[in-house]
Amino acid sequence: MADAVRTQGLFKRFGQQVAVGGVDLVVPRGSFAGLVGPNGAGKTTTLGMVTGLLRPDGGRIEIDGRDVWADPVSVKARIGVLPEGLRLFERLSGRELLTYCGQLRGIPIDEVGRRADELLKVMDLAEAQDKLVVDYSTGMRKKIGLAAALLHNPGVLFLDEPFEGVDPVSANTLTEVLRRYVASGSTVVFSSHVMDLVERLCDWVSVMNRGFVVAQGPLDDVRQGRTLNEAFLDLVGVRGNGEEGLSWLGSPA
Amino acid sequence: MAGLAGMTWLFVRLKLSLVRGGLRGDAGRQAGFAFSMVAALLAGLAGFALVSLIRFAPPDIALDLVAVAFAIFAVGWVVVPLTAFGLDETLDPARLALFPLTTRQLATGMLAASATGPWPIASLVALSGGVVALAHGPGGVLLGVPAVVLVFAFCLTASRLVTTGLSGLLRTRRGRDLLAVAAIFVVLLAQVPNLLVNRGLPGDPTRMLASVGEVLRWTPPGLAAHAIADGGLIGVAELIVVAMSVVVLGWLWIAALRHALVRPDASSQGGGSVRRSGRISIGRFLPGGMLGAVVAKELKYAAREPRGRVNWIMALFITVIITLSLRGGDGAAGPGSVIGPACLAAVMIGLQAGNSFGIDGRSLWMNAVAFSTPRDLRTDLAGRHLAMAVIGVPLLVVVSLFAGLVTGHAALALAAAPVAWGVLGVAMGVGAITSVTAPYTYPDRLNAFTGAAPGQGGQAFAASFATMVVTGVLILPIVLPVVFGLTWWAVLAVPYGVAASWAGRRIAAGVGFARLPELLAAVSRPT
Numbered sequence: 001m002a003d004a005v006r007t008q009g010l011f012k013r014f015g016q017q018v019a020v021g022g023v024d025l026v027v028p029r030g031s032f033a034g035l036v037g038p039n040g041a042g043k044t045t046t047l048g049m050v051t052g053l054l055r056p057d058g059g060r061i062e063i064d065g066r067d068v069w070a071d072p073v074s075v076k077a078r079i080g081v082l083p084e085g086l087r088l089f090e091r092l093s094g095r096e097l098l099t100y101c102g103q104l105r106g107i108p109i110d111e112v113g114r115r116a117d118e119l120l121k122v123m124d125l126a127e128a129q130d131k132l133v134v135d136y137s138t139g140m141r142k143k144i145g146l147a148a149a150l151l152h153n154p155g156v157l158f159l160d161e162p163f164e165g166v167d168p169v170s171a172n173t174l175t176e177v178l179r180r181y182v183a184s185g186s187t188v189v190f191s192s193h194v195m196d197l198v199e200r201l202c203d204w205v206s207v208m209n210r211g212f213v214v215a216q217g218p219l220d221d222v223r224q225g226r227t228l229n230e231a232f233l234d235l236v237g238v239r240g241n242g243e244e245g246l247s248w249l250g251s252p253a
Numbered sequence: 254m255a256g257l258a259g260m261t262w263l264f265v266r267l268k269l270s271l272v273r274g275g276l277r278g279d280a281g282r283q284a285g286f287a288f289s290m291v292a293a294l295l296a297g298l299a300g301f302a303l304v305s306l307i308r309f310a311p312p313d314i315a316l317d318l319v320a321v322a323f324a325i326f327a328v329g330w331v332v333v334p335l336t337a338f339g340l341d342e343t344l345d346p347a348r349l350a351l352f353p354l355t356t357r358q359l360a361t362g363m364l365a366a367s368a369t370g371p372w373p374i375a376s377l378v379a380l381s382g383g384v385v386a387l388a389h390g391p392g393g394v395l396l397g398v399p400a401v402v403l404v405f406a407f408c409l410t411a412s413r414l415v416t417t418g419l420s421g422l423l424r425t426r427r428g429r430d431l432l433a434v435a436a437i438f439v440v441l442l443a444q445v446p447n448l449l450v451n452r453g454l455p456g457d458p459t460r461m462l463a464s465v466g467e468v469l470r471w472t473p474p475g476l477a478a479h480a481i482a483d484g485g486l487i488g489v490a491e492l493i494v495v496a497m498s499v500v501v502l503g504w505l506w507i508a509a510l511r512h513a514l515v516r517p518d519a520s521s522q523g524g525g526s527v528r529r530s531g532r533i534s535i536g537r538f539l540p541g542g543m544l545g546a547v548v549a550k551e552l553k554y555a556a557r558e559p560r561g562r563v564n565w566i567m568a569l570f571i572t573v574i575i576t577l578s579l580r581g582g583d584g585a586a587g588p589g590s591v592i593g594p595a596c597l598a599a600v601m602i603g604l605q606a607g608n609s610f611g612i613d614g615r616s617l618w619m620n621a622v623a624f625s626t627p628r629d630l631r632t633d634l635a636g637r638h639l640a641m642a643v644i645g646v647p648l649l650v651v652v653s654l655f656a657g658l659v660t661g662h663a664a665l666a667l668a669a670a671p672v673a674w675g676v677l678g679v680a681m682g683v684g685a686i687t688s689v690t691a692p693y694t695y696p697d698r699l700n701a702f703t704g705a706a707p708g709q710g711g712q713a714f715a716a717s718f719a720t721m722v723v724t725g726v727l728i729l730p731i732v733l734p735v736v737f738g739l740t741w742w743a744v745l746a747v748p749y750g751v752a753a754s755w756a757g758r759r760i761a762a763g764v765g766f767a768r769l770p771e772l773l774a775a776v777s778r779p780t
Contacts, residue, residue, distance in 0.1 A: 073625040087777075089554075091558045096549075100546050106543065
């Protein structure tokens with residue numbers, strides 16, 4: 001059986017700067033996968049290329065064994081996306097946004113309404129469903145974005161920093177929904193800075209640094225008895241230990 | 254008060270380094286900086302010369318003219334920073350809230366900072382033309398210098414008071430939406446005097462000036478002008494009144510500042526919501542599926558997005574102005590004087606389709622992840638065109654009727670409306686192609702002076718220019734015969750327009766789908 005996501009030599013440069021220098025990302029089907037790395041490691045660029053939103057300069061991407069750039073028809077129906085930055089159609093209400101996305105995907109309007117009702121309820125957005133998205137808080141935006149990404153029941157879900165700026169209550173809702181989704185056999189790939197969260201949720205981890213995947217595999221193989229945070233700091237190399245300088249900082253004895 | 258002086262100097266230096274910041278960066282920005290410097294210099298000198306020239310008018314008229322000039326400066330100082338709010342970071346007191354500054358330090362510092370820079374200096378130079386215009390004898394000059402400084406201070410404090418008072422509003426989404434539309438009205442209203450002059454003034458200009466002068470007589474700008482002309486003890490008394498008004502404004506401003514610093518930003522609290530039931534839903538009349546979804550979304554955007562509203566208002570307003578100006582001509586009203594404005598309105602409306610995806614901006618990814626064939630993109634464009642037609646077609650009927658009634662050829666509206674529909678179709682077809690070949694980002698914040706993200710101004714101009722020129726050529730076969738009296742030819746305009754928009758969508762979908770990622774990047778630039 002083909003992996004949910006498999007890339008070979010994925011490459012992207014912006015002007016002089018190489019953002020992604022040849023990434024071989026693998027995510028087995030049915031895993032809850034975390035993509036971790038420091039700022040500027042190339043996580044967002046990689047996710048953009050994998051989801052067909054950013055054209056790669058080189059390399060191959062397969063989702064469920066189908067080439068993303070050669071066969072967009074079957075790939076786009078299979079994936080759900082929540083990119084970073086969360087720009088949604090701001091002047092629609094939450095409910096209108098879901099209806100729009102559903103219709104765009106060709107789901108019959110009655111079915112869209114039914115799914116939207118359930119998603120809004122599960123995401124705890126039922127009360128705010130008629131507010132404009134532009135007036136939503138960060139947590140609400142992430143939740144409505146996730147609802148829009150789940151609406152057409154994709155096989156693979158890509159989330160870029162889904163928990164950034166989200167309050168603990170919303171974060172709990174998000175994780176519960178994602179856990180249920182993975183338990184049914186679907187795949188989630190999400191990027192994050194928060195090691196504790198990745199450690200708690202994921203069974204598969206890919207570590208990126210400076211445009212490359214530096215470690216990848218089941219969670220326990222990657223951390224090798226350490227905490228994920230320690231393993232991560234070892235892998236990416238600690239830059240400065242905070243000992244030099246700053247002699248004036250702190251309360252006088 | 255060494256601390257106060259030091260802090261004030263710090264603010265001035267901060268403003269100076271912001272001004273100098275224009276010198277760094279790429280050639281385009283440097284050219285813009287040089288241009289703005291030269292423009293400020295020229296505007297200052299020209300303003301000084303113009304105001305000085307008033308000296309050659311009869312004394313009472315000169316007095317009224319200078320009072321009007323002073324008042325225009327004051328209004329300008331209040332309005333311009335509002336439309337450009339956020340361009341100058343020193344203007345927003347909230348950015349300084351965390352620094353340990355007393356309100357007095359903040360007030361004098363910000364006042365000094367706003368007096369610094371090429372444009373404030375230019376207006377001070379122009380204002381001092383008032384001394385040349387009005388002063389007779391040494392008393393006038395002696396009073397003139399403080400009078401000009403006081404008017405300048407009045408401009409500054411009034412401007413600060415209004416921006417600070419509104420800064421809370423400006424930070425909320427609804428406030429910005431409101432102001433975006435209001436700002437365009439200010440720009441458009443500036444055209445009204447122009448129009449009146451074109452049409453011939455309804456009354457005697459000197460009498461109008463006198464009545465305006467009468468109104469302004471007891472306002473601070475009028476008092477200052479009068480003080481210069483008087484040059485005696487009454488002038489001194491008047492200047493004291495002006496100074497007091499500056500102090501009162503300053504005091505009000507400090508109060509507003511104090512309030513603004515501690516008031517929380519409540520932009521998303523209890524924001525508006527959409528009524529879902531009650532009214533008849535537009536969705537009921539729309540085709541289902543993707544096409545209906547796009548039409549519904551576009552119609553909602555036209556109503557809710559300030560930029561959408563502004564574009565429609567602009568299109569209508571420009572048409573009305575041109576129709577009225579045409580009427581001022583010497584009665585040679587042929588079919589062209591009805592069909593011309595109607596077609597112009599159609600082109601103005603159609604120009605909005607020249608960058609269809611710009612208004613979606615960074616949200617366009619939601620479409621991009623769903624579109625898997627060129628056919629999807631074609632449906633999307635068709636939905637956008639249909640939505641534009643839903644608003645535009647009846648609007649063009651109204652414009653045609655209006656132009657027909659104004660010129661006294663109401664029957665010609667029957668020909669003008671179908672021709673205008675055809676023109677709209679052609680403009681949309683051409684616009685579909687420029688939308689995918691030369692897409693650009695609309696700035697988030699509506700700004701009366703630029704329509705594109707930094708660095709894309711040229712592209713934006715090229716796109717609208719190309720849309721206009723190509724549309725202008727393509728509509729000749731339907732417009733010319735009708736203008737030259739072959740009225741029945743108008744019947745062919747609608748099928749022609751429909752065919753043109755169909756062809757445009759067909760080409761655009763093929764081109765656009767192949768470069769969807771590039772399209773996405775072009776409309777998602779940071780602004």
